[in-house]
Amino acid sequence: MSRVLQLLKYPFSREARQTSLRLARDLKALVDLLNKPENHYLVEEAENRIYSAITQSEITYPDMRDEKHVLVYPAARLIVEEINNPRLRALQAEAESKTVNRLLADEDNEVLETLCNEALGWNVETMGNLQERVQLPLSLRSFEFRIRFENFLEVAPDFHADEWKLINRYVDKGWVLIRKRELNRLVSGKFRQIIMFGHLDLPKLPQRFAEAVQRIEEEIKGKLRKFEPLKITGQVTSAFPPCIQKMYDDSMSGQVNLSHDARFALAAFLLRIGMTEDEVNKVFGHSPDSDNRQIVYQVDHIASKRSMKSDTTGYTPTGCKKLQTNNLCPVYLGLTYDPLCEYVLNPLAFYSTRAWEISREPPITNHSWYAKSKEKKQSF
Numbered sequence: 001m002s003r004v005l006q007l008l009k010y011p012f013s014r015e016a017r018q019t020s021l022r023l024a025r026d027l028k029a030l031v032d033l034l035n036k037p038e039n040h041y042l043v044e045e046a047e048n049r050i051y052s053a054i055t056q057s058e059i060t061y062p063d064m065r066d067e068k069h070v071l072v073y074p075a076a077r078l079i080v081e082e083i084n085n086p087r088l089r090a091l092q093a094e095a096e097s098k099t100v101n102r103l104l105a106d107e108d109n110e111v112l113e114t115l116c117n118e119a120l121g122w123n124v125e126t127m128g129n130l131q132e133r134v135q136l137p138l139s140l141r142s143f144e145f146r147i148r149f150e151n152f153l154e155v156a157p158d159f160h161a162d163e164w165k166l167i168n169r170y171v172d173k174g175w176v177l178i179r180k181r182e183l184n185r186l187v188s189g190k191f192r193q194i195i196m197f198g199h200l201d202l203p204k205l206p207q208r209f210a211e212a213v214q215r216i217e218e219e220i221k222g223k224l225r226k227f228e229p230l231k232i233t234g235q236v237t238s239a240f241p242p243c244i245q246k247m248y249d250d251s252m253s254g255q256v257n258l259s260h261d262a263r264f265a266l267a268a269f270l271l272r273i274g275m276t277e278d279e280v281n282k283v284f285g286h287s288p289d290s291d292n293r294q295i296v297y298q299v300d301h302i303a304s305k306r307s308m309k310s311d312t313t314g315y316t317p318t319g320c321k322k323l324q325t326n327n328l329c330p331v332y333l334g335l336t337y338d339p340l341c342e343y344v345l346n347p348l349a350f351y352s353t354r355a356w357e358i359s360r361e362p363p364i365t366n367h368s369w370y371a372k373s374k375e376k377k378q379s380f
């Protein structure tokens with residue numbers, strides 16, 4: 001396969017963007033072109049690509065020998081943007097990004113370097129082949145590339161594992177050493193961001209597109225039903241401490257992948273305040289990378305833990321200190337403030353006090369009583 005054909009299949013590559021522009025100079029020209037009967041097969045392929053994202057099955061990229069296939073991806077984006085459902089957009093971003101990550105695993109270093117430097121405008125250099133890297137200290141020989149730290153930081157904070165924290169990386173004069181599989185993840189993560197946060201000026205969609213939009217809207221009514229927001233009474237959510245509220249909102253938005261620590265903290269908390277396992281599974285079912293079996297297993301594991309000291313089942317919810325260490329306390333991070341946080345050491349203690357305040361008739365909104373009756377446990 002020629003190098004150009006190899007690059008054309010990546011929708012964000014310079015080759016794919018230039019070819020798209022040559023075939024249709026803007027989105028209006030694109031929909032006009034795709035509305036011609038001889039091009040309807042491309043809209044059909046775009047629809048199939050979205051169905052794959054909805055069902056979280058593998059996206060198959062077309063063979064680019066017919067160069068018009070570069071239009072399938074922008075057509076799929078147009079349809080999803082017209083539907084304007086954040087959950088659908090998150091699924092599309094996740095599926096497209098996973099596909100790129102899978103395909104990059106089979107590419108040689110040169111393709112990866114070209115995509116980084118020419119398509120994404122990053123500064124990435126190879127560290128040489130294996131023989132050349134033999135000159136390096138043993139601990140650095142497995143790094144095939146180096147990337148400027150500012151490019152690394154465009155995507156790395158989206159990943160939660162410790163290896164993605166700059167402090168845990170080998171950095172030399174602003175260059176971060178990186179392995180090929182890690183660079184693949186950065187590239188696919190960047191592509192995910194492009195879909196999630198990119199903006200398209202939608203033209204009026206003609207008949208063939210309108211039909212596709214209608215069919216997919218019908219499809220997601222059934223398929224995404226399980227992701228409808230869980231109904232929690234106003235009283236319960238309004239007693240959530242800021243940390244739990246943030247994790248809960250992130251999870252329900254379907255646009256953020258919670259870290260393992262956040263999932264554990266949220267699950268343990270929700271189970272302890274009386275939610276059923278089914279209800280907790282639904283809260284996590286929104287995540288773009290949700291693997292239902294794994295979530296059900298984790299929630300079941302947390303729920304079934306038995307304490308030797310009490311009859312209560314389930315893990316004790318993570319305490320404030322641990323949440324602060326893991327950057328999961330928005331008060332500690334200075335993003336928000338609630339006076340009650342100064343008097344508690346666990347989000348559960350916050351919840352029971354705030355729920356009691358709300359249950360009074362009329363509800364207690366003046367929190368000055370904390371200073372008189374409670375002992376300060378933390379300061380921010």
Ligand code: SF4
Pocket residue numbers: 241242243244319320321323324328329330331332341342344345346347350
């Ligand atoms: S202080 Fe504790 S309860 Fe309050 S937001 Fe932070 S972790 Fe949550």
